[in-house]
Amino acid sequence: MSFFGLDCVRKKERELERKLRANDREYNLSFKYATNGIKTSKYNLFTFLPLNLFEQFQRIANAYFLFLLVLQVIPEISSLSWFTTVVPLVLVLSVTAAKDATDDIHRHRSDNQVNNRKVEVLIDKKLRSEKWMHVQVGDIIKLENNQFVTADILLLSSSEPLNLVYIETAELDGETNLKVKQALPVTGDLGDDIEKLADFNGEVRCEPPNNRLDRFTGTLIYAGQKYSLDNEKILLRGCTLRNTEWCFGLVLFGGPETKLMQNCGKSTFKRTSIDRLMNVLVLCIFGFLAFMCTVLAIGNCIWEVTEGSKFTVFLPRQNGNNAAFSAFLTFWSYVIILNTVVPISLYVSVEIIRLGNSFYIDWDRKMYYARNDTPAEARTTTLNEELGQIKYVFSDKTGTLTQNIMTFNKCSINGKSYGDVCDYMGQRIEITEHTERVDFSFNPLADPRFIFHDHALVEAVKLENPEVHAFFRLLALCHTVMAEEKKEGELNYQAQSPDEGALVTAARNFGFIFRSRTPDSVTIMEMGQQQSYELLAILDFNNVRKRMSVIVRSPEGKLSLYCKGADTIIYERLHSSCSKLMDVTTEHLNEFAGEGLRTLALAYKDLDEEYFNQWKQRHHEASTALDDRESKLDQLYEEIEKDLLLLGATAIEDKLQDGVPQTIEQLSKADIKVWVLTGDKQETAENIAYSCNLLREEMNEVFIISGNSPNDVREELRYARTSMKPDSVDSGLLAEMSPGKVKVIADEAVNGEYGLVINGHSLAYALERSMKLEFLRTACMCKAVICCRVTPLQKAQVVELVKKYKRAVTLAIGDGANDVSMIKAAHIGVGISGQEGMQAVLSSDYSFAQFRFLQRLLLVHGRWSYLRMCKFLRYFFYKNFTFTFVHFWYAFFCGFSAQTVYDEWFITLYNLVYTALPVLGMSLFDQDVNDVWSFQHPQLYLPGQLNQYFSKKAFFKCALHSCYCSLVLFFIPYAAMHDTVRDDGKDVADYQSFALLTQTCLLFAVSIQLGLEMSYWTAVNTFFVLGSLAMYFAVTFTMYSNGLFLILPSAFPFIGTARNSLNQPNIWLTILLTSILCVLPVVTYRFLLIQLCPTINDKVMYKVRQDKVTPSSPPRRARIRRTSSRRSGYAFSHAQGYGDLVTSGRFLRRPAVSRTSGFAHIGRATTGFSPMGRSAGYSPTGRPQNAKVPDVEVTSLQMYRTMKDPAL
DSSP, X not given: OOOTTSOOOOOSSOOOSEEEETTOHHHHHTTTOOOSOOOOOOOOTTTHHHHHHHHXXXXXXXXXXXXXXXXXXXXXXXXXXXXXXXXXHHHHHHHHHHHHHHHHHHHHHHHHHHHTOEEEEEETTXXXXXXXXXXXXXXXXXXXXXXXXXXXXXXXXXXXXXXXXXXXXXXXXXXXXXXXXXXXXXXXXXXXXXXXXXXXXXXXXXXXXXXXXXXOOEEEEETTEEEEEOGGGEEOTTOEEESOSEEEEEEEEOGGGSHHHHTSOOOOOOOOHHHHHXXXXXXXXXXXXXXXXXXXXXXXXXXXXXXXXXXXXXSOOGGGOOHHHHHHHHHHHHHHHGGGGSOTHHHHHHHHHHHHHHHHHHHOGGGOBTTTTBOOXXXXXXXXXXXXXXXXXXXXXXXXXXXXXXXXXXXXXXTEEESOEEOTTSOEEOOOTTSOOOOOTTOTTSOTTOOOOOHHHHHHHHTTOHHHHHHHHHHHHSXXXXXXXXXXXXXXXXXXXXXXXXXXXXXXXXXXXXXXXETXXXXXXXXXXXXXXXXXXXXXXXXXXXXXXXXEEOTTOOEEEEEEXXXXXXXXXXXXXXXXXXXXXXXXXXXXXXXTOEEEEXXXXXXXXXXXXXHHHHHHHHHTOXXXXXXXXXXXXXXXSOSBEEEEEEEEEEEEOTXXXXXXXXXXXXXXXXXXXXXXXXXXXXXXXXXXXXXXXXXXXXXXXXXXXXXXXXXXXXXXXXXXXXXXXXXXXXHHHSTTSOOOOOOOOOSSOEEEEEOHHHHHHHTSXXXXXXXXXXXXXXXXXXXXXXXXXXXXXXXXXXXXXXXXXXXXXXXXXXXXXXXXXXSEEEEEOSTTOSHHHHTOSEEESOTTHHHHXXXXXXXXXXXXXXXXXXXXXXXXXXXXXXXXXXXXXXXXXXXXXXXXXXXXXXXXXXXXXXXXXXXXXXXXXXXXXXXXXXGGGHHHHTTOSSSHHHHHHHHHHHHHHHHHHHHHHHHHHTTOBOTTSOBOOSHHHHHHHHHHHHHHHHHHHHHHHOSSOOHHHHHHHHHHHHHHHHHHHHHTSHHHHXXXXXXXXXXXXXXXXXXXXHHHHHHHHHHHHHHHHHHHHHXXXXXXXXXXXXXXXXXXHHHHHXXXXXXXXXXXXXXXXXXXXXXXXSXXXXXXXXXXXXXXXXXXXXXXXXXXXXXXOOOOOOOSOSTTEEOTTOOOOOOOOSSOXXXXXXXXXXXXXXXX
């Protein structure tokens, strides 16, 4: 049985090497490799009932009630009818089974949707359309443009020149930039010839299934030759084919053995901390129940010996039973009677409450994203209250915090800044939806979705300012973007990074349009004139150089080097004559970086022909050297990239999702720590962290961990820890303090705020056994942690580390398949239905469309759910302990005979009818403050993190309170009825009248207590409370009536008791007195607590009441401009650049259609053009982007007000 993400493919031997033969199913089937079907469901039609019941009876309480049911059918010990247990047990089993069945049906649908996708498979020399689940290892399949890759396949051939394919790997690593793969020349010759492909019998030997996305080793044996296979020839399941008409591939791994599925991590059954505490408490209650039953059994034995013997004259013992055997039977009888300390209705109610709170999330219009028609969804109903206890949030970056859309925002050219809009007084004004946009109608090839507001720049272009023209000429030439023009005027740019796409798109709109390239030329349109530049060299980007250059010869024969890169790198290579321009540009760069923009400096130099020829010869020698090739090339690059002349700088915005900075600020105020785990490079991740206020200039220090060896990483972590807290104990000593058991790392207070940035290879060392505690301690001291270049498995390992060693609840949020393992590992997994498919959503517990909704999920829904569940549990235990303890006291007055103090019907209906709806009403509708106040005071979230509302201590207090109330409820009515007569002189001190009085007092006392617990009264709550009391009296008078007694005397023995007792004033006085005495200590305690030691909730609720009396006017919200001395590092790409590929000629596409030159100066030409990008931005996937929706509703976060009370 194959199982999605789970290691359920059980084999007798562990696979050491994979062997397969193309087009030979019989040979491949002998190895019993997994098919391509996936399975996430747990049940089928036949296994559902037995498996589900088996799972349910693993819950201690359910097994306990089944045991009780068995006891109740034994006449010797049962003093209650069987229906008092079987009805609620069947109800709870049915409700849970229905919920489990619904969840599993959803999983079946999801599996079927994926498994039933169609793909063309080569079978018997014909292409046949087959379902994904029927594809097998060794099959040859055909993929077409925009199709998902079916399985992990070896690329054989493609429609593109030199057998290249372009793929998008968003589902795997979260990156939406395109990557290039190339087939072996020997298989590329097969083309799309079906006969040749059908005759292909190559044999592959490769690594066994594993989760390494970045590595593949194997060999292909074909026609007697052996060919090496690496990751560049493999297409992984989850990728999408882009801009490639077709390709053929050989299936290597299928279904659960694909790298995507291997990275999904194990599906674990998630339970809340309250669930775990409940299990402990239920065991304690069982122990206490056994103790009470033992005490009463001993009491029975003593009573039988001392008092019972006097009754044997007229009540002889049957079969010679002695006192010891009587005590044994009494023990089991009291187990049945006192079972209400753990009522089964508790579990029914918990499921209903969780379901109700899940519906609130589904129905919340403020978490509905109209642009994509995506509502929030609670995909599980068992974790709601855990949302109110989150301490650590682990977030992906690309697509989660950002939109992965780059926009060209501003630039500085020759000392002048462009991009801001000023009024007639020269004052900068804020750009809004209604600000006038630049008209690009003079350019028929402009991207209509490019938005720019500063008219001065387009005027400078039209006036043929030489520096401005040189600036945009550089942007049009210095890149590795590939242009695709299948129809005239329809330009599509494919860039390895969205940054480059945004810059080339900007140049395109301002009149410098990149049209095409060959290995030795670049063709651009300059203000309507087509120019072809000879491409002589590309000095490619990498993470060390942080710049790229091109050397070109203009049509006039002039040699030039154009360079762009990180400003700090470019500045070191500028000619001394640029010092003044450098100072001005630095001011602009600081301003751009202060607004969170990604900056890039541009420079150029003219080259001497003779010098360049010498340099090119040395470059050729270095590029073909066998030893030390990289360093020789770097030296040559350094030599030619000097004495550059500064042109200016660009500022690009990696568009954050709406509301991300405010959300992170709110979460920080709620003492929730946010860690970003991303596959992106360090500069990009740092940039975004500053943009969204995760890292801030005000922080004391941001530590960078980038060691290349375990010792380096350990020293860097130790330095960071001792810098934050010089007197902290070494982590090695902590580990020695608790050998053999998991050590919980306590939070350590530090002075100031710190950040930590660690990259992937350093993280690999930090997660090693000897260093993980050091890493965890250091990271947890920091306000924010950024992990860059991490693999999906490392994300899960970081989450597991925090889960294991910190007593805290974790939440992981992401939007791509690379986040699935992290989502499954955390206590709560949240999927964002965004740009990167639905894989994360399908594995998540909750999903919505925007990161900003996370604050509402936690601070409102999560906090309310936790508060309601805790109130419910405290009250439920109180009312049931009180109900049960009265039986205990009564035992001392009934000879320990296991007689019930209440009517049998009252016992059956107490939890199911009389007290069920009021407590459900409180648990579904109660709220201490509304959502607006919850946002205004995020500190209200803190008690949930500290488990203050329900804990062992709170449970113990609840038990003491119940013990006191049960004493009042038993002894006050007992004393009031002792030797009492009615008004007419008749006796009322009988057992039935006492039972009625006690149960009536109990119901009034617990109803008043519920009223004290409730903070938010609604019409529904009021109806439930009053309705339940009315129901009690209606049922009581009915059941104690003459009619029912005559129909079934044995079932309704309390004939006339209600009308005889409840018409007496002293009965009602007793009810009033017991009710007051029950609630008096609670009222007193709460009054003193609020006066002497108020909680954050008390303070805020007092402020809410004050605000209702004298409403305060909302303060005006000033626009805050963030200033910064930090310049953001520019990210060209997520990996090594395309330079080698561009100059090799391997990328060549089919010739484009003929183009027109010249600009239409009288308006935009209609070219049927659907270009890439959104706004001024560039989206590398080619997905249609939606325009911004106007008149977006203001969120309650934007109305945040600071509390005036300094105590808050």
